[in-house]
Amino acid sequence: IMDNMHKINGYVVLATPSGARPAWLSAKYPEVLRVRGNRVRNLHGGRHNHCFTSPVYREKVKNINTLLAKRYKDHPALLVWHVSNEYGGECHCELCQEAFREFLKKKYSHDLDALNQAWWTGFWSHTYTDWSQIESPAPHGETGIHGLNLDWKRFVTHQTIDFYKNEILPLREYTPDIPITTNFDEYVNIFNGIDYWKFAPYVDVVSWDNYPYWHGERKNWIEGSRRGFIHDINRALKNGKPFMLMESSPSATNWQPVGKLRRPGMHALASIQAVAHGSDTVQYFQWRKSRGSSEKFHGAVVDHCGHENTRVFQEVAQVGKILEKLDDVVGTSIQPEVAVIYDWENSWGIDDAQGPRREKKDYFETCVKHYYQFWRRGIPVDVVNMDVDFSKYKVVIAPMLYMVKEGVGEKVDAFVKDGGTFVTTYWSGIVDETDLCFLNGWPGPLRKVLGIWSEEIDALYDEDKNYISVDTKRLPGMKSEYEAKIFCSLIHTEGALTLGTYKTDFYAGRPALTVNQWGKGKAYYIAFRGEDCFLNDFYENIVVESYLQKCIDTDLPEGVTAQMRTDGEYRYIFLQNYGEEEKGIQLPKGEMYDLLAEAEKSIRDEIVIPGYSFKILVATV
Numbered sequence: 001i002m003d004n005m006h007k008i009n010g011y012v013v014l015a016t017p018s019g020a021r022p023a024w025l026s027a028k029y030p031e032v033l034r035v036r037g038n039r040v041r042n043l044h045g046g047r048h049n050h051c052f053t054s055p056v057y058r059e060k061v062k063n064i065n066t067l068l069a070k071r072y073k074d075h076p077a078l079l080v081w082h083v084s085n086e087y088g089g090e091c092h093c094e095l096c097q098e099a100f101r102e103f104l105k106k107k108y109s110h111d112l113d114a115l116n117q118a119w120w121t122g123f124w125s126h127t128y129t130d131w132s133q134i135e136s137p138a139p140h141g142e143t144g145i146h147g148l149n150l151d152w153k154r155f156v157t158h159q160t161i162d163f164y165k166n167e168i169l170p171l172r173e174y175t176p177d178i179p180i181t182t183n184f185d186e187y188v189n190i191f192n193g194i195d196y197w198k199f200a201p202y203v204d205v206v207s208w209d210n211y212p213y214w215h216g217e218r219k220n221w222i223e224g225s226r227r228g229f230i231h232d233i234n235r236a237l238k239n240g241k242p243f244m245l246m247e248s249s250p251s252a253t254n255w256q257p258v259g260k261l262r263r264p265g266m267h268a269l270a271s272i273q274a275v276a277h278g279s280d281t282v283q284y285f286q287w288r289k290s291r292g293s294s295e296k297f298h299g300a301v302v303d304h305c306g307h308e309n310t311r312v313f314q315e316v317a318q319v320g321k322i323l324e325k326l327d328d329v330v331g332t333s334i335q336p337e338v339a340v341i342y343d344w345e346n347s348w349g350i351d352d353a354q355g356p357r358r359e360k361k362d363y364f365e366t367c368v369k370h371y372y373q374f375w376r377r378g379i380p381v382d383v384v385n386m387d388v389d390f391s392k393y394k395v396v397i398a399p400m401l402y403m404v405k406e407g408v409g410e411k412v413d414a415f416v417k418d419g420g421t422f423v424t425t426y427w428s429g430i431v432d433e434t435d436l437c438f439l440n441g442w443p444g445p446l447r448k449v450l451g452i453w454s455e456e457i458d459a460l461y462d463e464d465k466n467y468i469s470v471d472t473k474r475l476p477g478m479k480s481e482y483e484a485k486i487f488c489s490l491i492h493t494e495g496a497l498t499l500g501t502y503k504t505d506f507y508a509g510r511p512a513l514t515v516n517q518w519g520k521g522k523a524y525y526i527a528f529r530g531e532d533c534f535l536n537d538f539y540e541n542i543v544v545e546s547y548l549q550k551c552i553d554t555d556l557p558e559g560v561t562a563q564m565r566t567d568g569e570y571r572y573i574f575l576q577n578y579g580e581e582e583k584g585i586q587l588p589k590g591e592m593y594d595l596l597a598e599a600e601k602s603i604r605d606e607i608v609i610p611g612y613s614f615k616i617l618v619a620t621v
Helices: 002-007 023-028 055-072 094-107 112-119 146-174 186-190 196-202 220-236 266-276 311-324 344-352 363-375 408-417 444-450 532-545
Strands: 012-015 078-082 183-185 207-209 243-247 279-282 338-341 381-384 395-398 421-425 452-459 466-470 481-493 497-502 511-518 521-526 528-530 560-566 570-577 583-586 592-594 606-609 613-620
Touching: 002 012, 055 146, 094 146, 112 146, 146 196, 146 344, 207 220, 220 243, 220 266, 220 363, 220 381, 220 560, 266 279, 266 311, 266 560, 266 570, 266 613, 338 363, 344 363, 363 381, 363 532, 395 408, 408 421, 408 444, 408 511, 408 521, 421 444, 421 532, 444 452, 444 511, 444 521, 452 511, 466 511, 466 528, 481 497, 481 511, 481 532, 528 532, 570 606, 606 613
Parallel strands: 012 078, 183 207, 207 243, 243 279, 338 381, 338 395, 395 421, 421 521
Antiparallel strands: 452 481, 466 481, 466 497, 481 528, 497 511, 511 521, 560 570, 570 613, 583 606, 592 613
C-alpha cells in the first residue's frame, strides 16, 4: 500500500495499533484488560479495552511501534504518524489505583491534610488518614466527594497522555522529522472525557473525527453551528494552527440513531466547512466498507459493490477536484476577535454538582447557543478554555463559568480594564478549581468586575416562565420583553447599571441584565437563561458597540454563514448555505472573484448560492 501510494504521488498517514489488540495478548497478559468502576475486569473485546498504566501493555505497544518506525522511517510516502485511535475511557485496576495515589501525592505535595481540605472530606466523616485509603470513584463506593471526582478525571487525562508519550518514543527516535497526531474524538470526549487542552501540547498537529447529524431534528444550520463550534475548538487547541479533519463519512453512519443519507451537496458542504474553519485536510472513515462486523454499514468511499460507479464515490471525487483548487488556502490563518469559553474542567464540575437542577443544565448547548449568534453573522470565533490569553480578543464570552480557577478573575479584570468586553451568565463564579464554593458572595472573583452580587439562583420547572423587561433606550433594537426559563439568578447591583429586570414572581423588579463600566471596558451579566431571540438581539448590540469585523460586510440570510481564512494578502471567504433552498446575498463594494468558477470569475452586486452548497470568494486584504 505504501509503495502504491508513492507511485501515484500520494502520501500516507500511518497509524499505530494500540487501540485494538489481538486476543492472544489479552489471554497471555490479563492485566492489560481494563477494570470498570465496579472493580470487575473486562473480558477481551471492543476497542480501547486496555489499561493505560499496565507496564506490560506499554512495553508491547512500544515494541510494535519501534518495528513500524524502523520499517517505514525512510519511506517517501510517510507523511504523518497517527497514534492509536480515539483515546478514551478509564481503568480502575490496582495499577491505576496506585498511579492515582502517586498523582495525588505530587499534586498535593505529599500533604494529606491539604487533600482533605481541598476535597472537604470532613463532610459525612470521609476524612482520609492514609493515602492507601483513597480509591477512584465507584458506584458501590465513593461518588459524593466532588473534589475526588474532579481529580480522578484529571488523572485519567494525565494517564492517557502519559501512555501516549510512551507510544511516541520510538516514532520520535527513528522519524524525528515526521509530525505526530492522534485523532481527537467528539463523541467520547467533547462533552465529558479527556481534557484536550492538556493533550494538545503533545501533538504536532491537531486532528479530529467529525460526524454531524444532518437532516435530523435540528435545522441543518443549527447542526452546522455545532460543527463549527467543535472545529473552532480544535483550531484553538494549537493557538490557531490549521488542523486535520481525520475522519468523516461521505454518506451515512451506522451508529447514530438514524443513518439518514446525506442529501446531494451536503457531503461537499460539510467537507468545505472543515476547511473554512481551519482544516488543511479532508479525510474519510472508511475507504472501503468492511464486509463484516460492527461497522459494515458505515459510510465509505468504496461500497460493497467494489467499483466507482456510485453516487457517493462520484461526490468524493468531486470534493477532491475542489480541494485541488485550494492550494493557496493551505496554511492560512483565521483571526477571530471573539472568544467563547468552553472548558472541560468547568463542564465536569457543572455535571457533578448536585444542583440547582439535575437535568437541563446543558453547559455545552448553552455555549453553542451563544456561539451561534456570531456564526450566523459570519463573525469568526475562537472556542477556548479559561487558561488562554484574553488580550488578543475584543470580546470574551463565558457562559455558565461555574468554576473560576486561580488567576482567572485577575485576567478578566485586566482584560476589561484594558478595553475588552466580557459577557457571562447565571451560574458563574460559584466554585474554585477544587469545587469548593467561594465565600463572601457569588460570583466570587468576578464580583468586582461585574459590579453585582448574586444572592440566590432560582431553578425553574420545565413549564415555568418568567419575563424580562428590557431598557430599550440603552439597548436599541431589542424588544421590551423576553422570556426566561430554567435558571434565574437573584442579584444585587454593586456599581453595575441595570439593563433589564424580572417582571413576575417574588423577585419582580430585581435586576436580570446588567453592565458594569470597568476601566476602559464593559462587563455584562445575564442573570437568566434567555430564548434565542434574546441572545440574537443582545449580541447585535455587542457586535455594533465592539466594532466587530464580519468575514463579509453584508447581512446573511437565515441558514447561511461566512468564514474567512487569510494569508495577509488575500482573504478567502467561504459562503455556506445549509438550507434546502437557494439564497441570494448582496455583495459589498470592491473586487472579488469566485475561486471555483470555470469561466467568468469576477463577481459583483449579488451572488446566489444553491441549497446545500457554497461559494469561495477571494478578495484582497
